Amino acid sequence: MSLVPTVHLPDDLAAALTRRLAATAPTEASAQVDRLIENYRGATPTAAPVLRDAGDAAAYAAYRMPATYAAARSALAELRARTGAWTPRAHLDLGGGTGAARWAVADTWPGESGPRGTVLDWSAAALDLGRALAADASAPSVRATTWTRAPLSGAPELPAADLVTVSYVLGELTPGDRASLVDAAAGAARAGGVVLVAEPGTPEGYARVIAARGRLVAAGFRVLAPCPHSGPCPVTGTDWCHFAARVPRSALHRQVKGGTLPYEDEKFSYVAAVRPDGAGTPPAPAANRVVRHPQTRKGQVLLDLCAAAGDLTRTTVTKRHGPLYRAARDARWGAPWPPDDQPDGVPDSGGPDREGAV
Ligand SMILES: C[S@@+](CC[C@H](N)C(=O)[O-])C[C@H]1O[C@@H](n2cnc3c(N)ncnc32)[C@H](O)[C@@H]1O
Incomplete structure (x- = not known):
């Protein structure tokens, strides 16, 4: 048995990626991936979108979207285990890019009336590709996603939602914008609603998650996952709390990213916290x-x-x-x-x- 749980891309997303990215020659995508890696290694945040054009968005979707989908899907599964029958009706995905979290939410709460959703992002190219991919989804809720171009710096005004996801975004913002985005996400969550923040499972990503967790708790939220409590995190010093999801590599992925292993392990840190509504039995974290x-x-x-x-x-x-x-x-x-x-x-x-x- 693998030590790391495998997260498979849903068939319709895998097919959509293959179909929509077929137009991008692998060598071209590969060059774009190299540029993206350089950009992400460089000093972020940037003053303009990293995903500048269709080629960047295609490279991102081929190279990173399966892994960010797997991280979001894993975190959402743990959230769902804590919230029982609760189903978010409205999902707001901040910095949602090509829509990985939209697909993950639809797979976590499947069904005809899955959570409707809005993706906000400042990259028109990412939104365009996200919209095209979503058109191929079997879930009506993914197909019906609203894709809106919006900068998320400053203190953005956000529509109310039952579930707000901020997945792999904070690292691209200044510390001030990170704080104001988390506060805005908290403000957008309705009573009984949840904010989920995910970041790469690195010391830096964990630090951003812990800072976000602190802001959510200060705003009255209760942590549901992964932590069993809302008190100070006991992971300190050189350690950092993170988890992993195994992502099978598709032929497309191997074309653009190389590598011999048939899979990669995506490490991620996350926090999911609920705004208590004072009604009924509130959801509780694991023991x-x-x-x-x-x-x-x-x-x-x-x-x-x-x-x-x-x-x-x-x-x-x-x-x-x-x-x-x-x-x-x-x-x-x-x-x-x-x-x-x-x-x-x-x-x-x-x-x-x-x-x-x-
Ligand atoms: C690493 S990607 C993550 C995309 C998606 N959430 C995922 O998990 O695959 C970061 C996203 O944040 C968006 N972003 C970064 N800074 C932003 C800003 N200031 N305003 C709006 N979107 C921003 C980028 O355009 C990009 O789509």
């Missing part, structure tokens, strides 16, 4: 979250957990824990612990041993 690859030894599994008490702990689950041991053998980095279908899995006594902080 603990697995924050590293579980270590399987003979007859036991070691789980590194972020715990509701606000600390990092190591739990050892042994064969004597029966069904819980079997669950621990299937546990994966990024999952809740105990699994949601075994809510009583950590008894106060006779259960897994809790050791000191890792």
